[in-house]
Amino acid sequence: MNLLAMMTWLEHRPFAIAIAESTWLFPIVETVHVLALTVVVGSVGMMDLRLLGVGSKDRAASEVISSSLPWAWSAFAVAFVAGSMLFSSKAATYYVNLPFRIKMLCLALAAVNMLVFHFYTARGMAAWDRGTPPRAARFAAACSLTLWVVIVAAGRWIGFT
């Protein structure tokens, strides 16, 4: 069974049909998705801007990260569940949609970027916690910010294609 056939199978599950057929279920789940993603982008952006030396300059980088991360992860969990529900309602259509694919690719790249930062770049954070982060950290932050802007843009474009 290929992936497209799996998508067709998915969109014929009862819960997927319920979302697709109901007048208000899709807008409600979509609102939850948008609300959650604003918190993801806002809290990730806060960490990125601190690492770039643009925002929260009087707070330690580690403090900005530890206070923003719980927001980012809990909101991401909500956005992921709500997004999966939206996806299931028209799975085969979204699967072949170009902006959707760009969005998923950028999400994967953002995850890789985050892992590299977490396991390599952030190890020496004690040395620059209150000062200007090194080039590698600023690069990671710029990549993250760019990727999340593209994720939001691609997400918005799905609705126009």
Add this chain to the structure above:
Amino acid sequence: MMQQFSDWLAATFLSQLFAGMSWFVPTVQTLHILSIAVVVTTLGMLDFRLLRLIRSGPPLQTLAGNFIPWTWRALGVLLVTGILLIITEPTRELMNDAFRLKMLMVLALVVLTLVFQTANTREPGYWSASPARRRLGAVLGIASLLLCVSIVAAGRLIAYL
């Protein structure tokens, strides 16, 4: 009267120009959502502190000093992008009940934020000075959170009414 104004606006050169460019609305909406992310995250984090759901981190007035300037900048971008969207599709916005409700709630949120900020600037620690002030702060925090959520919901529902 509003319908006549909408019709007039829709016939203007600028409206026709924007409406004729298929990338214009999704691009402006993307900027709009990114700015909402800044407003919702900064205010949401401050509201959680006012509600004492989060007690760690720097003092509230320090956090507010960091966040609120970004909130106002983002609100400025929201005003500009919002006006551009109205110019492009006047009837879709101006004649829409969800849009009208959203504008009232934005106004209320701006007033609440001004109250919060003014008290904070005049007297650092204002919101934690006494049990009565803490209670008042908590009421302000709940109202602000509810408004943020409702504004995003109303904004999304414009597309469905």
